[in-house]
Amino acid sequence: MAMSSTPHWIEPHPHGIYIRPADAWIDPSRPVSRALITHGHADHARGGHGAVWATPETLAIVNLRYGRYADEHAVDYGDTRSLGEVAVSFHPAGHVLGSAQIRLQYRGETVVVTGDFKRRPDPSCAPFEPVACDIFITEATFGLPVFRHPPTGEEIAKLLAMRAANPQGCVLVGAYALGKAQRVIAELRDAGFADPIYLHGALEKMCALYGDHGVDLGELRPVAGTDKADLMGRIIMAPPSALADRWSRRLPDPVTAMASGWMRVRARAQQRGVELPLIISDHADWDELTDTIREVSPSQVWVTHGREEALLRWCELHQIKARALAMVGRDEEEEG
Numbered sequence: 001m002a003m004s005s006t007p008h009w010i011e012p013h014p015h016g017i018y019i020r021p022a023d024a025w026i027d028p029s030r031p032v033s034r035a036l037i038t039h040g041h042a043d044h045a046r047g048g049h050g051a052v053w054a055t056p057e058t059l060a061i062v063n064l065r066y067g068r069y070a071d072e073h074a075v076d077y078g079d080t081r082s083l084g085e086v087a088v089s090f091h092p093a094g095h096v097l098g099s100a101q102i103r104l105q106y107r108g109e110t111v112v113v114t115g116d117f118k119r120r121p122d123p124s125c126a127p128f129e130p131v132a133c134d135i136f137i138t139e140a141t142f143g144l145p146v147f148r149h150p151p152t153g154e155e156i157a158k159l160l161a162m163r164a165a166n167p168q169g170c171v172l173v174g175a176y177a178l179g180k181a182q183r184v185i186a187e188l189r190d191a192g193f194a195d196p197i198y199l200h201g202a203l204e205k206m207c208a209l210y211g212d213h214g215v216d217l218g219e220l221r222p223v224a225g226t227d228k229a230d231l232m233g234r235i236i237m238a239p240p241s242a243l244a245d246r247w248s249r250r251l252p253d254p255v256t257a258m259a260s261g262w263m264r265v266r267a268r269a270q271q272r273g274v275e276l277p278l279i280i281s282d283h284a285d286w287d288e289l290t291d292t293i294r295e296v297s298p299s300q301v302w303v304t305h306g307r308e309e310a311l312l313r314w315c316e317l318h319q320i321k322a323r324a325l326a327m328v329g330r331d332e333e334e335e336g
Contacts, residue, residue: 008020009021009086009106009107009109010104010111010135012302012304012325012326012327014326014327014328015028015029015030015328016028016029016030016032016327017113017137017304017325019036019083019086019104021084021085021086021106022034022083022084022085022086022088022104023083023084024036024053024083024086026038026102026113027044027045027113027115028046028049029043029046029328030046030048031046031047031048031049031050032049032050033049033050033051034049034050034051034052034083035049035050035051035052035053036052036053036054036088036102037052037053037054037058037062038054038058038093038099038100038101038102038113038114038115038116039058039061039093039095039096039098039099039100039115039116040058040061040062040065040096040097040098040099040178041096041116041178041179042065044115044116045058045061045062045065045066046066047062047065047066047067047069049069050069050070050071051069051070051071051072051073052069052071052072052073053073053075053081053083053088053090054072054073054074054075054090054098054100055074055075055076055077055090055098055099055100056074056076056098057097057098057213058098058099058100059072059074059098060098060209060212060213061097061098061178061206061209064205064206064209075088075089075090076090077090077091077092077100077126077129078090078091085106085107086104086105086106087103087104087105087106088102088103088104088105089102089103090102090103091103091112091129091131092125092126092127092128092129093114093115093116093117093118093128094117094118094119094120094122094125094126094127094128095115095116095117095118095125095179095282095283096124096125096178096179096182096183096282097124097125097179097182097209097210097213097215098125098213099115099116099117099125100115101113101114101115101117101128101129101131102115103131103133109134109135110132110133110134110135111133111134111135111137112131112133112135112136112137112296112298113137113304114136114137114138114139115139116139116141116282116283117138117139117283117284117292118281118282118283118284118288119284119288119291119292120149120152120281120288121152122183122186122187122282123183123186123187123189123190123215124179124182124183124185124186124210124215125179125183125215128292130292130295130296131296132296132297133296133298134298134299134300135298135299135300135301135302136293136296136298136300136301136302137301137302137303137304137325138289138292138293138301138302138303138304138311139283139284139303139304139305139306140289140303140304140305140306140307140308140310140311141261141283141284141305141306141307141336142261142281142283142284142285142286142289142306142307142336143286143289143303143306143307143308143310143311144286144307144310145286145310146264146286147261147264147285147286148285148286148287149261149264149279149280149281149285150279152187152280153187153191155259155278155279155280156184156187156188156191156278156280157191158276158278159171159173159184159188159235159257159276159278160188160191160193162255162257162276163233163234163235166233166253166255167232167233168232168233168252168253169232169233169252169253169254169255170231170232170233170234170235170236170251170252170253170254170255171234171235171236171254171255171257171276172236172238172243172248172251172254172255172256172257173235173236173237173238173257173258173259173278174238174239174240174242174243174256174257174258174259174272174274175237175238175239175240175258175259175260176239176240176260176282177202177203177206177239178206179282180259180260180280180282181203181206181207181237181239182206182207182210182215182217183280183282184237184259184278184280185197185207185217185218185220185237186215186216186217187280188235189216189217189218193235194218194219195219195234195235196218196219196220196221196234197217197218197219197220197221197234197235197236197237198220198221198222198223198226198231198234198235198236198237199220199221199222199223199236199237199238200223200236200237200238200239200242200247201222201223201224202238202239202242203237203238203239204220204222207220223236223238223250223251228250228251228252229252231251231252232252236251236254240258240260240272243256243258243272243273243274244272244273255275255276256273256274256275256276257274257275257276257277257278258272258274258276258277258278259278259280260278260279260280260281260336261279261280261281261282261283261285261336262336263277263278263279263280264277264279281336282336283336286310289311290311290314293315293318293320298320299320299321300320300321300322300323301315301320301321301322301323302322302323302324302325303322303323303324303325304325304327305325305327308324309324312324
């Protein structure tokens with residue numbers, strides 16, 4: 001069921017969602033005077049804003065990446081702040097550490113902006129919390145019926161089996177520096193893998209930040225300064241850009257793996273030269289997207305980015321008004 005108008009107090013723009021009565025933006029892609037930030041990935045958070053509201057963990061992540069904002073407001077999950085007449089609260093999105101859905105309440109209407117989210121359990125961040133609303137503004141990164149993510153435990157088992165089968169070499173896992181790398185490490189720990197895990201230098205500070213916020217990642221060691229022989233039989237984590245980099249040539253007979261929901265698409269794995277695709281996603285798959293819409297029971301669904309068409313059609317078939325928002329600058333390639 002198509003929509004032709006928007007509530008006067010919420011204005012979608014290509015560079016962000018504007019909340020008129022609060023004079024604030026959600027995840028703006030250019031500097032603004034007042035911003036609400038869902039999480040720390042670069043396509044949702046950036047430097048240069050004036051006043052910023054976000055969870056304490058998201059502020060810590062953005063501070064690490066971009067430096068401090070001029071005026072920071074840390075909002076714990078479930079707490080409510082008033083911006084003008086708008087009541088604003090942050091609720092777990094299950095995407096990465098500190099990620100939040102933002103609930104906006106104004107004159108009897110409730111809007112929830114999910115940012116990026118997932119429904120699978122993740123030992124490295126708080127689980128998604130369904131929040132009832134009138135308008136549900138959602139991502140749809142994997143918004144096609146073909147995307148149904150396998151159980152995470154099965155993918156971790158593949159990684160451990162490859163490591164066991166390659167004692168004279170190593171397994172090099174490409175994973176996005178914020179969220180995915182820490183999740184894979186935490187999943188390995190939950191699976192009982194207690195050996196040291198080795199890190200590319202680009203991952204060290206973010207892993208340390210996760211540790212500072214109570215996420216136990218076990219013993220982590222830098223690859224830098226480690227003898228090649230000591231890396232045999234090890235699991236090594238690196239950003240995806242390092243998989244084919246000169247840096248990887250110092251490793252002993254590496255099997256190249258990559259953790260991403262996009263590893264479902266065989267051509268993408270082949271294009272990157274990935275020998276062990278690990279379908280581990282930090283976004284909701286098709287069933288999780290549609291189940292979540294049913295659960296929060298909105299009268300309208302707005303889709304910010306991703307595979308909009310199939311989700312719009314699903315909403316139409318279920319008598320839910322829906323529209324796609326023309327958002328720019330959303331990058332789901334590496335963090336999928």
